[in-house]
Amino acid sequence: MSGDRPTGERHIPVLRDRCVSLIAPSVASAEAAGRRPVVVDATLGMGGHSEAMLQRFPTAHLVGIDRDTEALDLAGERLEPFADRTDLVHAVYDELPEVLADLGIDGVDGVLFDLGVSSLQLDERDRGFAYSYDAPLDMRMDTSRGITAAEVVNTYSAEDLLRIIRSWGEERFAGRIATAIVQARAAEPFRTTSQLVEVIRAVVPASAARTGGHPAKRTFQALRIEVNEELSVLERAIPAAVDAILTGGRIVAMSYHSLEDRIVKSAFSAGAKSSAPVGFPVELEQHKAYLRSLTRGTEAPTEAEIGENPRAASAKLRAVERIKAGPVDRNSR
Structure with a gap:
């Protein structure tokens, strides 16, 4: 709380x-x-x-x-x-x-x-909706049912990750982000928001972040939309x-x-x-x-x-x- x-x-x-x-x-x-x-x-x-x-x-x-x-x-x-x-x-x-x-x-x-x-939901840190602080990668509006954002990033194919990040997040670097997620999870499954933010930061150009806001903003939006349909x-x-x-x-x-x-x-x-x-x-x-x-x-x-x-x-x-x-x-x- x-x-x-x-x-x-x-x-x-x-x-x-x-x-x-x-x-x-x-x-x-x-x-x-x-x-x-x-x-x-x-x-x-x-x-x-x-x-x-x-x-x-x-x-x-x-x-x-x-x-x-x-x-x-x-x-x-x-x-x-x-x-x-x-x-x-x-x-x-x-x-x-x-x-x-x-x-x-x-x-x-x-x-x-x-x-x-x-x-x-944004203010409750353990819900995982915000990219500005570390939390479990959940994003469910109803925590009693449904898949978590961690399940999405750890199990979706690169093609499906590309689709949702591009479509739901309107992210122009969706291809880079999807590829980076798949590569990173092969070494260690995603569990927290900070893990995901770190991977996204590494592939989104700094110039894009300066003009488009936080580099993880659109990806987090896409995952939230997908998790909650x-x-x-x-x-x-x-x-x-x-x-x-x-x-x-x-x-x-x-x-x-x-x-x-x-x-x-x-x-x-x-x-x-x-x-x-x-x-x-x-x-x-x-x-x-x-x-x-x-x-x-x-x-x-x-x-x-x-x-x-x-x-x-x-x-x-x-x-x-x-x-x-x-x-x-x-x-x-």
């Missing part, structure tokens, strides 16, 4: 006020219709966004989802004053349909995604959220690198335009857009927010509203 500070002091939610403001109209609509609003924090973390929503929406019920059991415990402490209005669930966010079904919830008014690695989970989670929200409901998604943002943008864009064939004389009801974009492109944190929370610097926010009821044709996404 990193320090003894209260969770609220350790964690500063990214774009907190903007996220809450975007979801507020859907909560107000539910209240006007005489329904109790239901909002979902699909990436609960340490509960900062959830706390803000529960404070802003005193009639709302919140469902918080996280795959990290430590995060769930910390968020539970933080949200204890709202315990009668919360359900905190150990699950991955693409399991949203199953979570809601288990809770007997047919539809929700808002869903929030704050994607990527959490502050808790982050992109495939996200590809399932966004459509699941669209299906879960009621008409007038809203989804807010914050991503921190282009791979995540591309998936969010694609799903949101597909729902916000007609699926009628080009030249079709009449737009049938099933072809009409079922989402409305609430942001023009992406929104970014202000300089003041970045100054308060440097990890917010790369955040990109997109939001949509469900404008059409009924089942959505998944083939149109």
